[in-house]
Amino acid sequence: MIVELARALTEAGCARASLEAAVLAREAASPTGLPLAGRKVAIPHADPEHVLDAAIAVASLARPVRFRELGNPDAELEVELVALLALPDAERAQQELVGLIERFQDPGFVDRLCSAPDAAALHALLEAQR
Numbered sequence: 391m392i393v394e395l396a397r398a399l400t401e402a403g404c405a406r407a408s409l410e411a412a413v414l415a416r417e418a419a420s421p422t423g424l425p426l427a428g429r430k431v432a433i434p435h436a437d438p439e440h441v442l443d444a445a446i447a448v449a450s451l452a453r454p455v456r457f458r459e460l461g462n463p464d465a466e467l468e469v470e471l472v473a474l475l476a477l478p479d480a481e482r483a484q485q486e487l488v489g490l491i492e493r494f495q496d497p498g499f500v501d502r503l504c505s506a507p508d509a510a511a512l513h514a515l516l517e518a519q520r
Contacts, residue, residue, distance in 0.1 A: 391449055391451070391455050391472050392410070392413050392414055392417060392434050392472070392474065393410055393414070394449070395434075395447040395448075395449060395474040396409045396410035396413050396414075396447075396474060397410060399445055399447050399474065403442065403443070404441065404442055404443045404445035404476055405440055405441050405442055405476050406439075406440050406441070406442060408439075409436055409440040409441065412436035412437060412440045413434050413435065413436045413440075413474065415436075416434070416435065416436050416437075417434050417457075417458075420460075420463075421457060421459060421460055421463050422434050422435070422460055423457030423459045423460055423466070423467040423469055424459075424460055424467075424491065424494060425459050425460070425462070425465075425467060426495060426497070426500070427495075427497050428497030428500060428501065429471060429500045429501065429504055430454070430457075430467040430468055430469045430471075431469060431470070431472070431473065431494045431500060432457040432467075432469045432471075432473070433473050433474075433475055433487060433491065433494075434472065434474050434475075435474065435475040435476070435477075435487065436476070437480075438477060438478045438479055438480050438483055440476075441476045441478040442478065443476075443478065444476065444477050444478060444479075444482070446473055446475050446516070447473070447474045447476070448472070448473045448474075448503070448512055448516070449471070449472045449473075450470065450471055450503060450504045450505075450506060450512065451469070451472065454468035454469055454470050455468075455472070456468060456469070457469045457472075470500075470504055471494075471500060471503055471504055473490060475487060475490065499515075503515055503516070
């Protein structure tokens with residue numbers, strides 16, 4: 391899933407070609423699966439040097455994929471929502487990451503994202519919760 395989302399950001403001109411490998415390496419070293427109540431979420435990301443323009447690529451999955459758990463890398467989670475965060479500024483990236491984690495702690499919000507019928511609806515939900 392990370393590969394597909396990273397490639398989408400690269401093809402959209404928001405990230406350098408190096409983003410894919412950087413996100414995969416970071417995820418291997420520091421997993422991002424969130425052990426939330428309800429549906430599980432992952433927020434993979436990489437250092438700002440791989441990003442050209444601020445963006446987020448989100449995938450709501452019909453079949454969960456396994457991500458290792460943040461803070462407990464020996465545990466795996468069945469993730470239903472993946473949000474690849476790409477921000478060119480380290481300080482802003484940290485703020486956005488914390489903000490996303492806070493929003494994802496609301497199981498109803500995650501359910502609405504997972505039930506969004508298309509990308510436009512998903513985008514509208516994310517923007518409304520900012």
